[in-house]
Amino acid sequence: MAEGRAWLVKSEPGDYSIDDLAREKRVPWTGVRNYKARNFMRDAMKVGDPALFYHSNADPSGVVGLARVASEPYPDPLQFDRRSPYFDAKSSREDPRWQLVDIAFVEKLPRIVSLGEIKGHPALKEMALLKLSRLSVQPVREAELQVILRLAEG
């Protein structure tokens, strides 16, 4: 297998939390409706790539878990579901607009690595999280991944 990259995926814990993922083990990462985020899932994510799991709009916000990319990209089924808030009338089964991957649980971190802590750490100043704060699926450098996992050990 080609060497993959590391990623960060965001979720509001009231919507879908690390505990939900720990229980379900694996979930289709539905509802992403941003083209940059979609392109990462469709074009760059590889099965087995590590992904930090980030709680946004939380108290505090921060990285709370480690997951893994668990599937090839495929169309987000919710774009075809008229009752879903993620329904997209401009998409079709013949030419689906939104692609996703499955995300699988690896571990809950021993403690949260908060956004404040990330902002204050010199090795993490260049993180996409701080530069592209609204992007919900984003790349993480290998060195950044290692620093965050080490911080989580306390």
Added chain:
DNA sequence: GCCAACGTTGGC
């Protein structure tokens, strides 16, 4: 709840 950042839409 406020608001800054920024992506999307649509008129022209």
Added chain:
DNA sequence: GCCAACGTTGGC
């Protein structure tokens, strides 16, 4: 193709 209006994200 420009850009104003609008909607969403997410920190605080």
